[in-house]
Amino acid sequence: MRKTLRVVLTLVLVVGASASAWAQEAAPGEGGEGAAPAAPPPPDPAKLRALKLSFEREPTVKEVQRMALRFFQVHPDRVKGYRTGAMYKALVPDLEVAANAERGLNDRRMTDYLYKAVFPIKESEANNHTTYSINLRAHWSLDRLIFNAEVLDVTSLVGVQEGLLREVTSLYFTRRRLMTFLKLNPPQDPGERITESIRLEEITANLDALTGGYFTDELRKRLGT
Secondary structure (H helix, E strand, O other): OOHHHHHHHHHHHHHHHHHHHHHHOOOOOOOOOOOOOOOOOOHHHHHHHHHHHHHHHHOOOHHHHHHHHHHOOHHHHHHHHHHHHOOOOOHEEEEEEEEEEEEEEEEEEEEOOOHOOOOOEEEEEEEEEEEEEEEEEEEEHHEEEEEOOOOOHOOOHHHHHHHHHHHHHHHHHHHHHHHHHHHHHOOOOOHHHHHHHHHHHHHHHHHHHHHHHHHHHOOOOOHHH
């Protein structure tokens, strides 16, 4: 009887310990596999203020977009001028200019053999003349006032504008997100930190390429570097 009671008591203790361990593993926030990840520490207010000030001193996205459009010569004002010029191009004629020059020399001599001994040459005549001519021809294609295919070619630049604006905008805000990440939550791994820094330089270089170097030059002027 005592042996049986001892076995039952041992089983109760084992089952109770297992249930307690299972409950601890299943409870969220207790360090088990199902535990929620720890919340990141709050950002440093001083770093936040410095980052915000840095963004405020940089060129705005609209300024960068405008410079990119001017660099590629697809600014709306310029495209409008292209379209107007294509519409009224038919009013300007096609000119053809042709120049011609002619020069002639005639030399006529007549000999009278009857008096050849006395008068070797009876008559002599020489003619020298030069002629210049210039022809000017103008041709109008007035049918192009109704429909001109070049207007459609200029209109296609709107697609170039849209693609350029999308690319510049994406690079601009990707750069800012990467700057925020490196400033407020930099990677602990040195290799990853260097990789992200190189990526930031790459994005900045792409913005320079799309603006003719305007982005970096403007940063240096405003930041005084």
